[in-house]
Amino acid sequence: MAKVIDGKAIAAKIRTEISAGVQELKQKGITPGLAVVLVGEDPASRVYVSMKEKACHEAGIFSDEYKLSADTSEADLLALVDKLNNDPKIHGILVQLPLPPQIDTEKVLEAISPLKDADGFHPYNVGRLSVGKPLFQPCTPYGVMIMLQEEGVDLNGKEVVVIGRSNIVGKPVAMMCLAQNATVTVCHSRTRDLADVVRRADVVIAAVGRPEMVKGDWIKEGAVVIDVGVNRVGEKKLVGDVDYAAASERASAITPVPGGVGPMTITMLLYNTLESARRTA
Numbered sequence: 001m002a003k004v005i006d007g008k009a010i011a012a013k014i015r016t017e018i019s020a021g022v023q024e025l026k027q028k029g030i031t032p033g034l035a036v037v038l039v040g041e042d043p044a045s046r047v048y049v050s051m052k053e054k055a056c057h058e059a060g061i062f063s064d065e066y067k068l069s070a071d072t073s074e075a076d077l078l079a080l081v082d083k084l085n086n087d088p089k090i091h092g093i094l095v096q097l098p099l100p101p102q103i104d105t106e107k108v109l110e111a112i113s114p115l116k117d118a119d120g121f122h123p124y125n126v127g128r129l130s131v132g133k134p135l136f137q138p139c140t141p142y143g144v145m146i147m148l149q150e151e152g153v154d155l156n157g158k159e160v161v162v163i164g165r166s167n168i169v170g171k172p173v174a175m176m177c178l179a180q181n182a183t184v185t186v187c188h189s190r191t192r193d194l195a196d197v198v199r200r201a202d203v204v205i206a207a208v209g210r211p212e213m214v215k216g217d218w219i220k221e222g223a224v225v226i227d228v229g230v231n232r233v234g235e236k237k238l239v240g241d242v243d244y245a246a247a248s249e250r251a252s253a254i255t256p257v258p259g260g261v262g263p264m265t266i267t268m269l270l271y272n273t274l275e276s277a278r279r280t281a
């Protein structure tokens with residue numbers, strides 16, 4: 001039976017360190033500040049935004065929330081981003097995705113100052129990561145790397161298989177694993193014989209967004225399984241991208257959903273905001 005990697009516990013430990021860092025900075029007269037911008041009424045997004053606000057509050061980080069109506073124009077959103085870029089109280093800016101169709105997402109992400117880009121989605125920060133000189137690293141993949149580190153998983157020379165090639169998780173986590181000398185394979189919907197590719201993996205990182213797509217018999221005996229999926233099935237139930245029960249029979253360690261990668265995502269957002277404030281000090 002696999003060891004359960006307790007994301008909540010790791011997140012709690014790191015949040016304690018972040019709170020201490022925040023207090024230290026406050027003594028120098030700087031309060032880290034995060035601006036979160038939500039456009040529209042998507043109920044899931046609202047939940048995430050309030051979780052971020054609560055987490056900031058607990059860590060002593062100033063948080064400023066902007067809730068804009070679903071019909072907000074691109075120009076109005078760009079004007080708000082510009083205002084936040086120039087606001088000295090704000091060290092991190094996050095524009096919650098997805099954005100409504102009248103707004104060009106790339107344009108907005110590129111308008112955020114790369115020095116306040118707490119999500120790490122600006123092409124400047126994407127480039128910094130891919131040349132091995134990261135400034136802001138995207139929160140979910142960063143959280144995955146911290147979990148592996150906390151579990152004592154050494155990636156040097158290991159086979160990592162990433163399932164999913166999104167800009168938010170798949171691509172950046174592949175870069176991060178490469179930086180730690182893993183042999184990285186990135187799979188996607190066109191990958192042939194996906195099950196066989198996954199069977200090679202010492203570490204599987206599933207980030208496709210399809211409930212329980214990764215089957216237990218795809219997992220090599222003793223592999224580490226990181227499940228980034230957060231799929232709502234039915235009214236309330238949350239499941240990952242991995243068939244957890246079956247995969248646990250073969251893996252040496254596995255992240256649950258919920259309580260795995262999710263809590264780490266918000267933790268790394270707090271961390272990025274703190275680091276950004278430190279850089280201004």
Ligand SMILES: Nc1nc(=O)c2c([nH]1)NC[C@@H]1CN(c3ccc(C(=O)N[C@@H](CCC(=O)O)C(=O)O)cc3)C=[N+]21
Nearest residue numbers: 048095096097098119230258259260261262263265266
């Ligand atoms: N610009 C931007 N940055 C984001 O980081 C971003 C975003 N847009 N849009 C939406 C997604 C989603 N996201 C999550 C954060 C925490 C949990 C989390 O803590 N989940 C808990 C469960 C929460 C529940 O029960 O719903 C868990 O997995 O244990 C999940 C998902 C950040 N996102």
